[in-house]
Structure formats: C-alpha cells, structure tokens
Amino acid sequence: MTHYICTGGCEGVSDKVGVCQDEHCPKRSMPLTECNCTDNSHPDAQKQTE
Numbered sequence: 409m410t411h412y413i414c415t416g417g418c419e420g421v422s423d424k425v426g427v428c429q430d431e432h433c434p435k436r437s438m439p440l441t442e443c444n445c446t447d448n449s450h451p452d453a454q455k456q457t458e
C-alpha cells in the first residue's frame with residue numbers, strides 16, 4: 409500500500425499526501441515522499457541519511 413514518509417529523519421509516516429508536522433524535524437512543512445515498501449523499512453527515507 410502506498411504511504412508517505414518524511415525524509416528528514418523524524419520517521420513520520422502518513423497514509424495520505426501531506427507535509428511533515430514534526431516541529432523538531434528539519435523537513436517540517438516539507439512534502440512527504442511517496443513510499444511503496446511492504447515491510448516498513450521505508451528505503452526512500454534513508455536515501456538522504458549520512
């Protein structure tokens with residue numbers, strides 16, 4: 409199932425298109441990234457993590 413994740417490191421996940429709402433996240437108010445993983449690994453969320 410498609411879901412939407414934050415790539416800012418807050419591990420935010422939504423089942424709808426939206427923006428990050430974690431006030432401590434560097435990507436707050438930034439659009440969430442579409443993810444289609446089936447095991448909650450959210451590989452796309454880790455692309456920008458060093």
Ligand SMILES: [Zn+2]
Nearest residue numbers: 414418428433
């Ligand atoms: Zn976030």
Ligand SMILES: [Zn+2]
Nearest residue numbers: 443444445450
């Ligand atoms: Zn995912």
